[in-house]
Amino acid sequence: MSSQFPLQNTHRNGASIARTTLEQTALFLRQNWLRLSGIAAALIFFFALPAMFDQIFGFSADFELHRVSLIGIFIIAAFAQNILTGYAAQPSLGNAAFFGVSGYMVVWLVNDLNQPYWLGLVAACAVAALLGIVTGGPALRISGAYLAIASLGLVMLANSILTLWDTTAGRESYLFNNIPAALTDDHSLYYFVLWVVIITLYLGYNLTRSRIGRAFTAIRDDEAAAESFGVNLTRYKLLAFTISATLTGLAGGLYATWGGTASSSMSSVDQTIAFLAMIVIGGLGSIIGSILGAIFVGLIPLLLGLLPNVITVGTVQIQITTLNTGIYGVLLLLALIYFPMGLQTIPALLQKFLQRRKQS
Amino acid sequence: MAAFLQVTLAGLVTGSLYGLLALGIVLIYRATGVLNFAYGAIGAIGVSVMYELIARGHFNFWLALLCALIFSFIFGFLLERIFARPVLNAPVFTKAIATLALALVLQTIADQIWPELAQSVRFATPFDSITTRIGGVYIRLTDIIIIGTASIAMAALTLFLTKSKIGIAMRAAAENMSTARLMGAPVSMLIALTWAIGSLVAALAGIMEAANLNYVGVHMLDSALLYVFIGAVIGGIESMPGAVIGGVLLGIADNILALYLAGHTLGPVNIGDPGVRESIIFAGFVILLFLRPQGLLGQRQLRRV
Structure with a gap:
């Protein structure tokens, strides 16, 4: 599956078999056609989604589109968690703290201090960083389960402080009244989120392929070996924390924009665990895993909401609405049991399955 | 002074329950590497069964208690077989998230079976409204029984794990599964037994919490669970006495802080707000961990290179 685009076929003695650029491109396409066509199909799908929604949902299309936009925000947050936990192997559960703080920062800066929106978003990301x-x-001093629970404490601390801010200011949650007009429209908000996701993932893809990303992976695979090869553990772990916090901050700012409010529940234990659940379901250390996980966690509740309220089996009436959480839990369990390495393994499993059928 | 003693007593009561719950969590964590976030739900189901037996079955309190504990034991055993076994070899995160999913499923099922638990219900205990007064401190019989039972349960569990043959085998299996298997320990059975005992402990703690708060609910242990995890980590999640000490300390600190912060204000901020108390506790916890990353009684991890 490795992409061998670089000039690997040029002979050292300058013999005549240096391939032309055209041939190399053809080779690259041949080796990666599956992945490339997958990306192209996904892009076309997501850009055409609003039009499709107009056809399917009619009047409620905007509402449904708005709900789906949330998944894009989750993808950013899941990728942020994945950089920290999947690539750099830091089991930190503190990301929801940055998520909430950044959301409050954006609202505070844009609403109360009347700063332009983009400045608020950038400043919130900087604060999160x-x-x-x-x-x-x-x-860095703490590891394993200790880090997980300690960072969970950080989330609860952020939650308490944000709640305190709300109660002191005498409000339920922090209403975002000053959202730029362009982003109050559901279509433009969707495309805005979509573009942010695409740019984030493109940069993220390059990051994971860079010196930094390879250092993260080296730390994950064997800290001692990485250190002996000259990877500065402190610097790279700190970098992972910073990048992850910045991206989570971006997601938090977008979330406050999306919901039109920032509330302390953004920094809740449930929220931080949802981020972890996304990457565990999708797959650690994988961009496609971050996407699949965020879609699973974000979309399943929406789909369950489409179920009829009451299903009658024979004489028994089953109240579906009260079962939603349970069904979600069961689906989560099944995904974890059957794909312990995450949903990202599905394409590989599918390929193996197809090959086996071809052989037999 | 009387007020201080009164809250210390209350802290000791919640603390000993936290300690007992932390013990069960550490037990399961060490044996199977599962950070069990479903522990509160498992305990709450035991309590709900007890409520069912007393309220609808009109059982005697002691008989209901016995039945509920036996039920929880079997329930934990079944949970391990049905739920924990398929993910036993999965990565730690997968297991932790799986227990969260399990908690969702268990709570939904419990909500279906006992819809009345959404309202505030309770069951009567034989010790209700028996109170004495020593100095200025009111002591409920329930308080004494909770502290006593929790201490006895913790001591019994420790003795079981260190002295009995099964307990030693359980610890061996937790230490190194394949070696224990080679030594002839029935590892699969032992792991199931760990879950069964863990579930029993959860139900016992849950029932005492129900008596303490005078309230039964499917989500009654959820908020306690986070404190319990923090307590376990403060003490050192590898260490059983550490987990107990951490839980007790946390319970006492929480109650004492509540006493001293109540009614004070700092500028526009009302210090008596529970949020301030939580902030102080979480901040203290985070700082403590930065100072002693392995917890109070945990051993410093040495890395073999």
């Missing part, structure tokens, strides 16, 4: 460095430093 700073918090990532501040908390990431001490976190």
